[in-house]
Amino acid sequence: MRRTRKRSTLANRAIAASAALILGGGGLIAANVYASAGEGWSGWSGSSPQQQKPLNAGQQMSTIDCPEVANGLRDVPQQARAEVDRELATMDTQITEAYQRFADQKEQIQQDPAFAQNAILNPLKDKRVAAIGRIVIAIDRVAQRPNGLESLAPCTLRADDANQVKDQDGGDQNGDGQDQDQGQNQDQDQGQDQGQGQGQGQGQAGNGPVAADFVDIQNVQPNVRNPRQLRGASRGTFTTDCGRNENGKFNPDNVIVAPGVSNGAHHMHDYVGNQANDAFASDDDLANGQTTCRNQGDRSTYFWPVLRLQNGQNENDANADGGGNDQNVGEILTPSQVTMNFVGSPVSRVTAMPKFLRIITGDAKAFTNGDANANASWSCTGFEDRQLKDKYPICPQGSQVVRTFTFQSCWDGQNTDSANHRTHVAFADGNGRCPNGFQAIPQLVQRIVYDVPQGTVFAVDSFPEQLHKPITDHGDFINVFNNRLMQQMVNCINGGRRCA
Template sequence: MGRTSRKKRSSLANRAIAASAALILGGGGLVALNVYASAGEGWSGSPPEQTRNEGPQMSTIDCPDVGNELADVPEEARGEVDLELAAMDTQITDAYRQFADRREQIAQDPDLAENAVLGPLRAKRTAGLDRIGIAVERSGADRPEGLEGLAPCTLRADDTGAGGGGEEDEGQEPGEDENQDPDPAQEGNGPEASDFVDIQSVQPNVERPRQRRGASRGTFTTDCGRNENGKFNPDNVIVAPGVSNGAHHMHDYVGNQANDAFASDDDLARGATTCRNQGDRSTYYWPVLRLQNGEDENDVDADGGGKDQNVGEIQTPSQVTLKFVGSPRGKVTAMPRFLRIITGDAKAFTNGDANANASWSCTGFEDRQLKDKYPICPEGSQVVRSFAFQSCWDGRNTDSANHRTHVAFAQDDGSCPDGFRAIPQLVQRIVYDVPPGPGFAVDSFPEQLHKPVTDHGDFINVFGRKAMNRVVSCINDGRTCR
């Protein structure tokens, strides 16, 4: 879609309305309201009364993540495979929309889900998986095993802790969320009140590996702004190159301004940058955060926005910090130019939390990090999203078929896995001044229900050689640089 612009800050009236509507604390828990319903989004009504107590209500579509299973696609086949994977994401989005439109009928007639939604989706996925197999074989490699088993999808309920690996228990007292069960009659596609937790009820839980002798202790901070100029699109040039709306949610961009689905490495190398250091033309992007105050955004009728069930007023961060740090075990080596790193998992609600890596907190409480809950911050404190990117590189590849195996996280002691070398670690910290309470959410694929565990960040290194060498020397020499 074309570039959209939006209001820089919510009006005081809207912020007050959102705060009073969203922050409903009482009886030790949150009232389970759906914060999307006020924006006119979601299903047209609740399930029939007689079905409400017959077990969990189905809330979303759960499909195997084909991309995660394809770690060894030959380079010659990747373009075609990426297009097929992007098509599958669109198919899931379309199927989720059909499910949402027929939710009441499906609650009464479960066969309708198979006949009208899951069966047609399975047929489309089967055909796409076959084309992926043919593309791989055409490149001279063996057909990936088990592709056919990735075709079927299921319906699933938005039950507490699903897809989040039980992170809601981290640092909390037992029984703390007893009054935050999902409302089976909820409308819309999330988030719900049980996706939020008072940060003051979370115990400190941040641990860092001890720095050894010879650790690289320096830092390099690059200032690329807060996306004040409003650069957005719902593309993802890493995951879905050449596909408009490949993300089905809107991204904030800082740094490189040439980034869209069709940007080549040469385009990025020539692109303008919002970074003060003009040697840094890297691209940094993440899903936008929206305030659920009933205000329509300029993308309300656009792909990635309202058409993909992402509604509400996009918030400009109050602060963005992009810092590169060293290794607690030794020196770091330069990143290769055009290295691509994705951290977190945009599909973690249905995939599970194996690749989830978002952290949520509040200013003044950042020793308490949440993985699968949004924080409710006290008055005067602001919401913080942070991403600590993978800090180990395989020494050969700037990308991989599943966009993960060419980089790795350091092990618990700070060392890189065998065959990997330490590189400067990007740590992003994004701060928002939003009203306290469950009145905001990040954009997501529609079927991911705007869960906080799906938050993720993307980075493409487009530092010039001299600029990257300066990053490395600052970190290895223990200096603080900008």
């Protein structure tokens, strides 16, 4: 039975008609309508400036593309961390506001290319320059002054034909050629879909997803490869049961990336486990918080962007931050099942995770950042040997949609967090070995299942400019196991047992 969030009012649940597109074989249908989310700092590597490609009148564009300033920060002193995090969150808000202007004035931009530069890109650049200046000052007070961040201020408009409107002082910030090809394919698909469905093929409010974001899982070839387990492998599994967010704990905060900032994520999260989690939660708050986990020794927090049905029905947050105010609309689905397993290493024993270890997997800005840190995994029950990274699955009747997050399994042995929230943890290589200087820890594998009605488009919440692309999916975890239960987990995994 399909499960959705209960509402306090039914008056605004008007059902809007949406055009349907037949996608692939089997007569499977997906309505071409919208959803949105994001956080984390990804692996943007930059590129040399190129000659500006002017926007032609009438050219279709899909989004605003800004480089991640955080990727230019090799280290952020603890004394400056709070101020830097606030400024980075402010820059996310600036992009959201600029994207809203872009969406509202898209027709004028198509008719007058100079309007985009003067009314959107230049003012956005000025705001980003000011925010970068404040970041530099905050770090300069306590450590070596970072250099070169100003080059990350200019943003571009990504056109549907893969051309971009560049800031006069900026270069192409798309990353490597592989990521550019991915953007080209998606943007070309969007252009081909123009005029079809609500929002001219761009979903509700013209914000995605589009037909090209979906694929029939039955047309995908098996692609899962697991590393071979060696003699020293830790073969056990520890399962924690924290429910499915039946109690409806949602907020658009992100205490890892934007602590102390309301609506730091610009999209709504599902939370299970720790119930004290919001933007202002300290480690002490989390340690003393209530938990939905069956074993009260697990007060960890697990959160991910909500999944919404694009069926024309409004949610309670239709006029709220993280919801409709950030172009995340539609009916929030409650998972039919959430499974959280901690597994071992195929080549070694695991060591205990430190308390309050923070891990982000995936990149909420992968559509514009490129896929260096993307870790989305989409599939269908009965077909989980076929995993999708940049497409949503269309499941056959009787099969349910599955999101899987396989978190980093290697820790640097010292830090519970890092300046970019990534470098203190790492993935093992294809053979299951951790990088030099890292040690294996229990690996969280999170499987979230949804009963999605046939013929209904769905999408994860996202930052508006990320267009609800499936590649932007991501998950967050803060370890708040007590020491005794953590040691039981380690012993279970290293002992090759299955424990719950």
